Each structure stands twice: as structure tokens, then as C-alpha cells.
Amino acid sequence: QNVVTQEPSFSVSPGGTVTLTCGLSSGSVSTSYFPSWYQQTPGQAPRTLIYSTNTRSSGVPDRFSGSILGNKAALTITGAQADDDSHYYCVLYMGSGIVLFGGGTKLTVL
Amino acid sequence: QVTLKESGPALVKPTQTLTLTCTFSGFSLSTSPMRVSWVRQPPGKALEWLARIDWDDDKFYSTSLKTRLTISKDTSKNQVVLTMTNMDPVDTATYYCARTNGYTYYFDYWGQGTLVTVPS
Numbered sequence: 001q002n003v004v005t006q007e008p009s010f011s012v013s014p015g016g017t018v019t020l021t022c023g024l025s026s027g028s029v030s031t032s033y034f035p036s037w038y039q040q041t042p043g044q045a046p047r048t049l050i051y052s053t054n055t056r057s058s059g060v061p062d063r064f065s066g067s068i069l070g071n072k073a074a075l076t077i078t079g080a081q082a083d084d085d086s087h088y089y090c091v092l093y094m095g096s097g098i099v100l101f102g103g104g105t106k107l108t109v110l
Numbered sequence: 111q112v113t114l115k116e117s118g119p120a121l122v123k124p125t126q127t128l129t130l131t132c133t134f135s136g137f138s139l140s141t142s143p144m145r146v147s148w149v150r151q152p153p154g155k156a157l158e159w160l161a162r163i164d165w166d167d168d169k170f171y172s173t174s175l176k177t178r179l180t181i182s183k184d185t186s187k188n189q190v191v192l193t194m195t196n197m198d199p200v201d202t203a204t205y206y207c208a209r210t211n212g213y214t215y216y217f218d219y220w221g222q223g224t225l226v227t228v229p230s
Binding site: 001034036037040046048049051052057082089091093096097098099100101102103104 | 116147149156157158159162168170173174206208213214215216220221222223230
């Protein structure tokens, strides 16, 4: 079975730019996988950031953007802020009604 | 205003069956193209999609868990029910329900989650 891969951890300085990626253990991610991204802080439900590759959910600041970079989906945070220090998860639609979560990336802002 | 809320037992013994209910408001699960999924998260670990039911009663399950899961809906009560058989300590997790609206397969609204513990 295909596995959705994410970097386990990443760090960025306040004001910096970071790109998190979402790939597949076998194959390339395209817009047909409808990649979406979620932010989660400890003890809270996930918050939807990006869907359909690059559409920001309502109320999400424009410093968050989504794209396809090479063979992966990507979430870029431009001008990172302290409260971006969170876990980030991607979701891919695998077909036949199945979606898969990535293992998540812990982003540290320091 | 769309809301979802999970309910169910906080503690389940090994081998027992877990039954969770997602009660929602602000939308109808008999209206195309509404869908409700269950997602879980073991303590300190990643999110995992479990199952989904659609407005037309189509049902989809995680490949690895499908033999243990059953999802159903009661549109008159605005509820979605998930049952998971043969519970094990590794099933200890926070269980979330989440809505999908449309054909882009993302979760636009989430419940607050409910922690289910299976003691060893």
C-alpha cells in the first residue's frame, strides 16, 4: 500500500520561509490527489489550511500557500510567526473513496 | 453554522466493541455532496483516516481496518455512528469526526474529538 510521506521535523526562524512537502512512497503527487493541509496544535482538533492543492480555507492568512513542487505537494509558509509552531499534516485522495494522511511534520519556529 | 461533536465511552475493555456517535448540525447528510468521516489520533502520533459515509449512503473504509469497522448514518437524527470491533490497547486514541463537502475530499469542519482508552 502506498504511504504518504512528510518530513518528520523542520525548523524556521521567525520571519523566514519554509516549505513542507507531501510525497508518495510510490509515484508522484499531482493535483488529481486533491492534496490538503492541516495545522494542529497540542490538544486541539486539526485546522484546515489548504485544499485542492492551493486553495486557502476561509480565514487562513495568505502567508500559507500550497503548490505542487516536482513530484510532491508542498505547503509554504512565508514570514513564519511564532504561532505557526505546530504539527502539519497533508491528506491525499488515493481513489476509490480512500484518503490517506501523511505522518505529519513538526514545525519549530525559533 | 456547521458543528460536529463526538460522543461515546471513554474507556473500552480489550476485545469489546466500540461505538462512537457523531452528532452534527448546520448541514444535512441527505444532501449532495455531503460526507462525514472518522479520523483517529493515538497519543503523540499522526492522524489516521478510518471511514467515510456519503449522502447517498456509500461507505468507504481504511484498507487496514475495514474488517473491524462499520459506519452508518441516521439522517433524521443528524448522526453518524462508527463501530469498531475487537478493541485493543493500540486503538487508544482521540477519535474525530469531520465533514467533507464536495468532490475535493478535504475536511472542512472537525469535531473536538473524544479520547477512547483501551487499557492493557
